Amino acid sequence: xxxxxxxxxxxxxxxxxxxxxxxxxxxxxxxxxxxxxxxxxxxxxxxxxxxxxxxxxxxxxxxxxxxxxxxxxxxxxxxxxxxxxxxxxxxxxxxxxxxxxxxxxxxxxxxxxxxxxxxxxxxxxxxxxxxxxxxxxxxxxxxxxxxxxxxxxxxxxxxxxxxxxxxxxxxxxxxxxxxxxxxxxxxxxxxxxxxxxxxxxxxxxxxxx
Amino acid sequence: xxxxxxxxxxxxxxxxxxxxxxxxxxxxxxxxxxxxxxxxxxxxxxxxxxxxxxxxxxxxxxxxxxxxxxxxxxxxxxxxxxxxxxxxxxxxxxxxxxxxxxxxxxxxxxxxxxxxxxxxxxxxxxxxxxxxxxxxxxxxxxxxxxxxxxxxxxxxxxxxxxxxxxxxxxxxxxxxxxxxxxxxxxxxxxxxxxxxxxxxxxxxxxxxxxxxxxxxxxxxxxxxxxxxxxxxxxxxxxxxxxxxxxxxxxxxxxxxxxxxxxxxxxxxxxxxxxxxxxxxxxxxxxxxxxxxxxxxxxxxxxxxxxxxxxxxxxxxxxxxxxxxxxxxxxxxxxxxxxxxxxxxxxxxxxxxxxxxxxxxxxxxxxxxxxxxxxxxxxxxxxxxxxxxxxxxxxxxxxxxxx
Numbered sequence: 149x150x151x152x153x154x155x156x157x158x159x160x161x162x163x164x165x166x167x168x169x170x171x172x173x174x175x176x177x178x179x180x181x182x183x184x185x186x187x188x189x190x191x192x193x194x195x196x197x198x199x200x201x202x203x204x205x206x207x208x209x210x211x212x213x214x215x216x217x218x219x220x221x222x223x224x225x226x227x228x229x230x231x232x233x234x235x236x237x238x239x240x241x242x243x244x245x246x247x248x249x250x251x252x253x254x255x256x257x258x259x260x261x262x263x264x265x266x267x268x269x270x271x272x273x274x275x276x277x278x279x280x281x282x283x284x285x286x287x288x289x290x291x292x293x294x295x296x297x298x299x300x301x302x303x304x305x306x307x308x309x310x311x312x313x314x315x316x317x318x319x320x321x322x323x324x325x326x327x328x329x330x331x332x333x334x335x336x337x338x339x340x341x342x343x344x345x346x347x348x349x350x351x352x353x354x355x356x357x
Numbered sequence: 358x359x360x361x362x363x364x365x366x367x368x369x370x371x372x373x374x375x376x377x378x379x380x381x382x383x384x385x386x387x388x389x390x391x392x393x394x395x396x397x398x399x400x401x402x403x404x405x406x407x408x409x410x411x412x413x414x415x416x417x418x419x420x421x422x423x424x425x426x427x428x429x430x431x432x433x434x435x436x437x438x439x440x441x442x443x444x445x446x447x448x449x450x451x452x453x454x455x456x457x458x459x460x461x462x463x464x465x466x467x468x469x470x471x472x473x474x475x476x477x478x479x480x481x482x483x484x485x486x487x488x489x490x491x492x493x494x495x496x497x498x499x500x501x502x503x504x505x506x507x508x509x510x511x512x513x514x515x516x517x518x519x520x521x522x523x524x525x526x527x528x529x530x531x532x533x534x535x536x537x538x539x540x541x542x543x544x545x546x547x548x549x550x551x552x553x554x555x556x557x558x559x560x561x562x563x564x565x566x567x568x569x570x571x572x573x574x575x576x577x578x579x580x581x582x583x584x585x586x587x588x589x590x591x592x593x594x595x596x597x598x599x600x601x602x603x604x605x606x607x608x609x610x611x612x613x614x615x616x617x618x619x620x621x622x623x624x625x626x627x628x629x630x631x632x633x634x635x636x637x638x639x640x641x642x643x644x645x646x647x648x649x650x651x652x653x654x655x656x657x658x659x660x661x662x663x664x665x666x667x668x669x670x671x672x673x674x675x676x677x678x679x680x681x682x683x684x685x686x687x688x689x690x691x692x693x694x695x696x697x698x699x700x701x702x703x704x705x706x707x708x709x710x711x712x713x714x715x716x717x718x719x720x721x722x723x724x725x726x727x728x729x730x731x732x733x734x735x736x737x738x739x740x741x742x743x744x745x746x747x748x749x750x751x752x753x754x755x756x757x758x759x
Contacts, residue, residue, distance in 0.1 A: 314428045317397070320382060320390060335382035338389070339421070346424050 159225045165214055174207050177226055180317065181206070181233050187315040188237050193244055206236040227325050230316075301348070305329075306341035313338055385417055389425050396429055453530050454523040456484050462563065472535060475520075482520065485628070486530040501529050501631075507606055508630040515597035517617070517627040533627070537564050538619035541590075541678065545613055548581035548681055555579075560620050567620075577622045584713050587678050588746050590616075591719075593624040594671060595739035602664045602735050606630050609662070611670035612652040613677055651685050655697055655726055665728040668738060672723025672731075679716060680708040684724065700726050715745035 153176055161169035174181075185199040210232045217228055299307055305327065312318045312326060324334035388407050395402035404422050408415050450458050456473035459481075463470045468487040475482045487501075505522040508531075512518065522531035539559050547554045556577045561567045580586060594616060601608065608615075608629050617625040654669035656662050673684050684702050687693035702724055705717045719741050725731045732738040 310428070313393075317393075320386060332381055332383075335386040339383045339385045342389075342421060342424055342428075346420075349424075 155225070162214060162225070163217060167211060167214070170210060170214060171207075173225065174210065174229065177229055178203065180226070181229060184230060184233060184316045185237060187311070188234070190241055190245065193241070196244060197240060202236055202240055203233070205240070206233045209236050224322065224325060227322060230326070299348070302341070302344055305337060306344060309334065309337045309341045310345065384411070384414060385421050388414070388418060389422065392422055392425060393429065396426065402426075450486075450525070453484050453486065453525050454521070454532070456482060456532055458484070473532075475532065481535045482532050483517075483535040484530050484532050486525070486528055498524075498529070504631050505529075505531055511601055511604060511606060511629055513597050513600045515593050515624055515626060516601065516629055517625045519629075531631070536617050536619050536625050536627070537567060538617040538625065539563055541613035541616040541618065541674070544579060544618065545677055545681055548579075552582075553578050553580050556618060556622060557620055575621070577620075579618070581681065582709070582711060584679075584711075584716055585746065587675075588716060588742055590618070590624055590678070591671075591675050592739055592742040592746065594626060594674075595735050595742055597624075597626050598667055598671065598735035599739055601629065602667070607662075607664055608667050608670075609657070610652075611667055611674055613674050616674065650693055651683055651687070654728070655700075656728060658694070658697070663728070664734065665731050668723045668731050668735060669725075669728075671735075671738070672720050675716070676702075676705060676720050676724065679712050679720065680705050682708060713745070715741075719745070 153172075155173070155176075158169045158173050162173065181203060182199050185202050189197075189199065189202075206229075210229060213232065217225075308327060309323060312323045313320075318326065320334050320338070321331055323338075324331045327334065329337070388411060392402050392404075392407060404418065404426075407422065408418050411418060450471075452458065453471070453473065455476045456471075457476065459472045459474060461469060462472050462483065468485050471484045471486065473482050473484045474480070502522070505519065509519040509521075517536055518534050520532045520534070522529065524530070537560055539556075543559065543563075544554060547559065556579055557567075559579075594611075598608065598611075606629065608626065610628060610631075611626070615626060615628050617627055619625065652670040652673040654662060654666035657666050676682075676684050685693060685696040687696050702721075705712045705720055706714070719738065722741075723731055723738065732741070
């Protein structure tokens, strides 16, 4: 985060309807939002839509919803942008993939977070991202199934904490806001989640080096 | 002096985060946060530092932080490139379509070239596999197929024919005639070290099975600074370009690496019109493949370009053949863009006085920043080269070797 940017006053401008300030803030958070999109994007959409398209659409949605900023989310502006990006992602998924039974699991749950199944799909895909050579590709397919099952055995909240801290790179405070829990709870959850993940990965042969 | 803090009511209305009371975070989580911040900012972080500053937690840290680090390493998005899946270092591909892979010939930013055997006809072919992974219904896939079909229609003695194309695990490949030859890029490199390069020696280095062959090849020598020879090579390229442009097909990527000389001394242009992968190269700020970008006409960086862009690339290539130096020395895209904007190309004769005026003029005309100031067509360029050759040797056939 650059020290120069007067975030608070820009946010204030946005609340008063200033679209240009929205643009400045969006550009400021763009890298982080891009990372989130990449993490959450269903693999079937790779090559059909790219993160830049989704960010563009998200920006337009954010513009339309400037007036709702106060009502949707009294918390941080970045969290609000993230919410819009997530909503846009869901719309894009629905547009391309329809709403067949598997995809229904990717719908928003009532609390606004991604469903547990979609998080574990994303997690297992990205955790295995380092296995790229052809010989590893065969191993990867097998590991993906095991990893997916293992991740399912974690609690939904633990899984989401890992996803938010590592793949969306949210801070502890931001994670707490998104999950609607206290900062202390988010902190404790993270430590426990890492511990549980370690135990899971130890049961999968060859995973941990 | 501290700034006045908003009171909590105002803060809610303004959408600003409310500073709560101090909370007690799990110390391991706090350590992990600092560790992650360091890792993400500097690319590395030292576990020992955190052990040293939290000695009472040494055991826990040593169990905890490695997995935190591993999570970061495992991120597939580390490269921040989703579509581009880099080619693995070792291939275990046996088959691409009906082509049985024999061995890898060459590899570069634009993909891998294999030697293969095409069933059922059992002819030896070259197969080029592109590094970009596309989904079959994406616009890239459609563009690739369109370009491959256009390229396949080109029939010219100096253009490597494309036989077919296909898709393998999301990557596209195309099958073309196998040319037992070497690229001008290799030749220029050799010329840095040796004045004369026997062509069959150089080709056999790249095609080892030819060493056992009992076929004999004419003993052709490629001499640096042999202007007639170079002009003849250039004229062959110009002729092929002229043909292709008449068929409304641009090459878009003329450069020494795409020009091959075979054992008979014949020039071939390869990779005609297949730019779909190349557009991806332009999108990343991070990539430093200035080696493939430095032959590109200025207007192509802006997304424009027509037949005359090929002439620019041709000029840049001919420049390098004559001077053994690229027109720009930059090694990263950022530096290259700056050099292109300054547009200061050193005249060939300033690098080597013996370069004839005729050749130098051809080069500098083709390299004009403004397409309008270049040759009107490849045909015109070819005519200039033939005129140059005609002046020197009216008696020799222009395509012969010395």
